[in-house]
Amino acid sequence: MEYSYSFKIVHSTNHLPSDWDALATSNIFLSKAYLTVLELSKPTNMNCFFIAMYKKDKLIGIALAQFLDLNKLESFGERDKCIKTVVRNFIFKNFCSHVLFVGNNMLTGQNAFSFSTEIEISTGIALLHQAELEIKLSLKKQGKKVHLTSYKDFDKKELEVFPEKEFDSFYQFSTQPNMVFTVSKDWHSFDDYIAALSKKYRDQYKRCRKKATGIEKRKLNFEEIVALEQTIYNLYHHVAQNAPFNTFFLTKNHFAVMKSELKENFLFYGYFENNKLIGFNTLIKNGNQMDTYFLGYDEKVQREKMLYLNMLYDMIAYSINKGFKEVIFARTALEIKSSVGAKPEEMVGYIKHSNSLINSKMDTLFCYLEPVTEWQERNPFKD
Structure with a gap:
């Protein structure tokens, strides 16, 4: 990547660049106002990271990442009392309780990043990947090892611009539709x-x-x-x-x-x-x-x-x-x-486990992480 690109990880909306909102005009969920909501009333098991990306001194990209500690949850959901749920909860507790989302785990859709026209999206995502690695390093210094990393909620076309080199070790998954x-x-x-x-x-x-x-x-x-x-x-x-x-x-x-x-x-x-x-x-x-x-x-x-x-x-x-x-x-x-x-509308994303052995079995593990919902599509309109 060109040396002129850099990023800064911001922990408070008070320290966001003054021109942050200029890149959030098409998505309220990346605006300073909404990110302030996250800062003031985020779930107790969540930390937020605001990522400012630069070309030299010019802001050319903004992004959001969230770290969730699932050990702090009172429950994972109480509706399904079956053996698969018990297994899933055991897996989460022991192998997947620290999750880093690049994007917003509280919403559906592409609310992860926005780039200006001055940077190719694939270059911006590669830069974002570097920021993700730095966030994981800083969490590790605090004694929080990230088990799972996920880039979530894109349509298939959006996923095509993700640079192959950075994401070849990730598992591409499909979730419940939007x-x-x-x-x-x-x-x-x-x-x-x-x-x-x-x-x-x-x-x-x-x-x-x-x-x-x-x-x-x-x-x-x-x-x-x-x-x-x-x-x-x-x-x-x-x-x-x-x-x-x-x-x-x-x-x-x-x-x-x-x-x-x-x-x-x-x-x-x-x-x-x-x-x-x-x-x-x-x-x-x-x-x-x-x-x-x-x-x-x-x-x-x-x-x-x-x-x-x-x-x-x-x-x-x-x-x-x-x-x-x-x-x-x-x-x-x-x-x-x-x-x-x-x-x-089908939603896809990338997910990776920090343990390479577990990561190689991600296709099997993902069935437990994302329970499949059986449903029948309806058409309420006249033909």
């Missing part, structure tokens, strides 16, 4: 979306809305989020604990910090029954796409009122009515997201 809802050019309002549904799925929509009678939806401001912080956390934590697998849990103040830093780009919707908060969902405006974020609900109410499906329709309605082009629904609950019109 569920993406594309707004048709023919839809100018939510009513147009409903009209495009086939009879079966229009009936599903009507039934779902009928079930939600008595539920009031309200957009909450910063003060209201703070006032309801404990209830919000309990609802989130219930959903998170019942996920098949977790690598982190949010902190109690996370949503308040999100609102404080991202302001009108972060939307928090509370669902109330008899003035009691029984569920919530969150959205993040990211250019012309809407990213769904974390949610929570009371399981009993969710079943009775089809609350989760109602939330999906509400997110779609807001996004269409406000002119967004896509809704990023991320992973989990693939089939129900498919039933409202989201399509799966």
Whole structure:
């Protein structure tokens, strides 16, 4: 690599280069405001590293890396009680508990880096790989040996520009797809979306809305989020604990910090029954796409009122009515997201174990690290 390229690893957003945001314009998740959220309310088992890349003295790339210590987790997820889960948890605890992600483990999609036009992407990724090695060295000096290194959530085309020399020892993996809802050019309002549904799925929509009678939806401001912080956390934590697998849990103040830093780009919707908060969902405006974020609900109410499906329709309605082009629904609950019109997009990445013997068996090990989800794709639209 040319000697004129260099990088700097920054540990606080206060020390980011003044022109950092100039390279984050196309992705809010690399902006200083969002990285400040991470700094102030990141999961307790996570450390963040902000990477500034230079050509001579000019900033030409920005990136994010996260170190997770899975030994600090209360649980990996409590839904699946089977022998495979027991084996997976044993493997994680003993061989994979220290993980370095180049990217953002809390999100789905390419939120790892952004480069200016003054550097080839493959050269930028090679420079990022050097930064990754330096982060691992600094963690080792603190007595934290990284077991797994992962570059996560790229589409196949993006992976083609990764330099072969740096990544030939990595295992290329495919994860659960990212569920993406594309707004048709023919839809100018939510009513147009409903009209495009086939009879079966229009009936599903009507039934779902009928079930939600008595539920009031309200957009909450910063003060209201703070006032309801404990209830919000309990609802989130219930959903998170019942996920098949977790690598982190949010902190109690996370949503308040999100609102404080991202302001009108972060939307928090509370669902109330008899003035009691029984569920919530969150959205993040990211250019012309809407990213769904974390949610929570009371399981009993969710079943009775089809609350989760109602939330999906509400997110779609807001996004269409406000002119967004896509809704990023991320992973989990693939089939129900498919039933409202989201399509799966394959996500790939690279992963490597520090132990060369274990690394040579990564294809077998990965089956335990990333449990396969069986699901059936739906098409809710008229042919």
